Amino acid sequence: MSARIPDTHAEAWALLPWLANGRLPASDREWVEAHVAHCAECRGELDAQRKVATQISRDTSPDMAGTPGSTGYGSTGNDEQRSFNKLWARIEASEGAAPSASGVAGGFSSRTSRTVRWLAAAVVVQGFGLALFGFNALRDNAGEIVTVAEVPAQRLNAPAVRVVFAPEASMATINTLLTHQELSIVSGPGTSGNFTAELSAKAVASGASADSVAAVLSKDPNVTFAQPVAR
Amino acid sequence: MALKSVEFQSPRAPGASPDASERELLERIARSKDQAAFRTLYGSYYQRLSRLLARMSVRREDIEEVINDTFWVVWTKAGEFRGASQLSTWIIGIAYRRALNALRRAKIRPVSDEPFDEDSISVMSTDAAETDGQWLALGLTRLPVEQRMALELTYTLGHSCEEVAAILDCPVNTVKTRLFRARETLKQVLPALAGMSGEKS
Numbered sequence: 001m002s003a004r005i006p007d008t009h010a011e012a013w014a015l016l017p018w019l020a021n022g023r024l025p026a027s028d029r030e031w032v033e034a035h036v037a038h039c040a041e042c043r044g045e046l047d048a049q050r051k052v053a054t055q056i057s058r059d060t061s062p063d064m065a066g067t068p069g070s071t072g073y074g075s076t077g078n079d080e081q082r083s084f085n086k087l088w089a090r091i092e093a094s095e096g097a098a099p100s101a102s103g104v105a106g107g108f109s110s111r112t113s114r115t116v117r118w119l120a121a122a123v124v125v126q127g128f129g130l131a132l133f134g135f136n137a138l139r140d141n142a143g144e145i146v147t148v149a150e151v152p153a154q155r156l157n158a159p160a161v162r163v164v165f166a167p168e169a170s171m172a173t174i175n176t177l178l179t180h181q182e183l184s185i186v187s188g189p190g191t192s193g194n195f196t197a198e199l200s201a202k203a204v205a206s207g208a209s210a211d212s213v214a215a216v217l218s219k220d221p222n223v224t225f226a227q228p229v230a231r
Numbered sequence: 232m233a234l235k236s237v238e239f240q241s242p243r244a245p246g247a248s249p250d251a252s253e254r255e256l257l258e259r260i261a262r263s264k265d266q267a268a269f270r271t272l273y274g275s276y277y278q279r280l281s282r283l284l285a286r287m288s289v290r291r292e293d294i295e296e297v298i299n300d301t302f303w304v305v306w307t308k309a310g311e312f313r314g315a316s317q318l319s320t321w322i323i324g325i326a327y328r329r330a331l332n333a334l335r336r337a338k339i340r341p342v343s344d345e346p347f348d349e350d351s352i353s354v355m356s357t358d359a360a361e362t363d364g365q366w367l368a369l370g371l372t373r374l375p376v377e378q379r380m381a382l383e384l385t386y387t388l389g390h391s392c393e394e395v396a397a398i399l400d401c402p403v404n405t406v407k408t409r410l411f412r413a414r415e416t417l418k419q420v421l422p423a424l425a426g427m428s429g430e431k432s
Contacts, residue, residue: 013411014407014410014411015392015407017385017386017392017410017414018385018391018392020386021385021386021389022389023385023389023390023391023392023394024391025391045414049414052367052382052386052414052417053385053386053387055364055367056367056371056382056383056386056387057386057387058364080273080274080277080278083277083295083298083299084270084273084274084277086295086299087273087299087302087303088266090299090303091303091306
């Protein structure tokens with residue numbers, strides 16, 4: 001039995017958008033094209049729909065511009081990377097209790113991005129810089145300087161936040177940010193460049209909490225992710 | 232006003248299938264929680280989801296959250312994808328449902344109630360395509376979100392009728408009806424379109 005050949009104006013009319021976008025199945029395309037060939041109304045509509053399609057795909061109206069990515073829909077790499085960093089930090093936070101089970105942490109070292117490597121290096125240097133300026137947050141009990149990579153992640157003696165800095169944030173900016181919030185980095189970087197930073201006793205005494213500091217940090221353009229660490 | 236004649240290039244050539252390479256990425260995510268594969272898949276959807284969500288009238292500040300909520304599901308459910316549909320329809324379908332929730336939470340009515348403002352169309356522009364685009368942008372604001380999505384998925388992302396139905400979770404005939412109504416509404420606000428298909432066979 002041969003397939004049904006609808007060849008009715010109404011059915012062809014309904015399928016014109018997919019004739020216009022090239023996604024009509026061959027079984028339909030044959031009879032729709034045959035209908036359009038002798039139907040001036042459908043030819044006009046097909047032409048109109050092709051133009052609508054062109055305009056929609058080019059739409060850079062105010063409602064559509066300014067979406068993540070500063071040039072219409074074309075996202076900049078920074079916007080996309082910033083968004084991904086937030087997501088990855090969220091995934092890491094949720095899987096942090098069992099990182100080895102996911103395989104993420106173990107398999108990541110060879111794939112560490114340049115950004116994360118830069119941040120790691122920057123914060124190690126920052127650790128020395130802070131020490132030189134009299135900060136003792138990164139010193140162990142014996143007074144020796146400890147690089148961030150050597151600090152055990154579980155050593156949380158005060159309220160703390162987990163933070164990811166923007167790739168473009170300079171070391172000076174990060175230093176200023178940490179100083180203003182009276183934060184001391186105690187571990188990091190994680191696999192997505194996240195660091196754990198503790199609040200100073202003075203900040204806690206003056207009413208600051210991990211929640212309040214995370215809220216402030218998350219609004220800072222130099223920070224892509226910030227959340228309080230559960231203790 | 233006449234719509235500038237430009238040849239429409241379908242966003243997807245018939246038969247072309249990015250699905251196979253994307254499925255390979257998903258398998259790597261499901262099998263070994265491969266972060267590089269996840270980052271690549273995220274990058275290949277970031278722009279199209281951003282655009283789609285903006286078309287749905289999702290607030291700019293919510294778009295990133297919807298995209299990340301979508302890929303949170305991709306990360307956690309990668310192993311459950313059985314391949315009954317295109318991977319793109321699965322991912323975009325998740326984003327669509329999350330976006331509807333975001334619109335409900337924000338109590339946004341994604342259809343303009345304002346009178347159609349012809350004065351907002353620039354009379355200074357000598358670029359016909361630009362003027363047509365402004366008319367169309369205004370016309371799209373008159374469409375219910377389901378019709379706007381059917382147009383965007385068909386014309387910008389190049390999905391078939393069946394794929395659009397899978398994403399919007401509705402029957403194929405409903406998709407045809409939504410597009411039919413969208414086309415009729417646009418003709419009421421776009422005089423050039425109304426004139427183009429006026430010939431009778």
